[in-house]
Amino acid sequence: MPNRLNREFRKSDPGKVFVTDITYLPIASGENVYLSCVKDVATREIVAYKLSTDLRMDLVFQTIKKLEEHLQGNRHPQTTIHSDQGFYYTHPGYQRLVDNP
Template identity: 40%
Template structure:
């Protein structure tokens, strides 16, 4: 409808408004309402342009990393009360987008459906009052010029200190076994220490269970996992 009204407005210098409205099958009241709102629309346009400038400043200061949530938060921190949906609309209209570093990145966890399930002794409580009572960890990869390197680590939930780690060009069970061997040699654990992991095949492998037994930990299931990991995929047991 705005396009029709703009056409009528442009042609009224040469033709009567009534004739133009009839030709465009548009009520004259609709056209006059559009004319009355022109000033408000222009004010909104100017306000959006000013906001776009502020967004651009914040976006460039973040090295083009900030998306809608962080841009909105930064504007509010600077004393600019603004609605998130409006920021999203203005950023979209001006082609401003954040850098989503996680886009297309897949996790390394691949569950072994044949492995026996284990109880979750952590129970969403990723805290510990004494060192050596709860150990968790995970596997991540590091891109290098020569290809990916995989890092397995074991983290003490009480101290947030990595008590064992290992790096290799693969993420088979041997990687977490070597990391566990380092943690075992450090000896920073108490009797009944709980080891917690996701149910990835690296942590449910028999090779890891043998290592746990050889190290004198007793039975344990899985390996360490990040404290932010999703509990339904976790399994844990006592050393």
């Protein structure tokens, strides 16, 4: 995948450029929970998130579904969702989901 954002994280058009990642959060039991979130680069607002006790593909699928709910069908025609290109974000199912809302 090409690096379209090129580390230029200052954008002025809300809803055009998003960044996403998964964070591991240790809890008191010694286990981890996983927070998947999407942030609007222009507003710096977390616009979608999902918390889970496991790292299945559904975690990122549900996060993108929440992003689509947030956008209410008003997706910018040049929307970019930037990620670290890890397993979840290069998975064909994820690619289909973000390419075809």
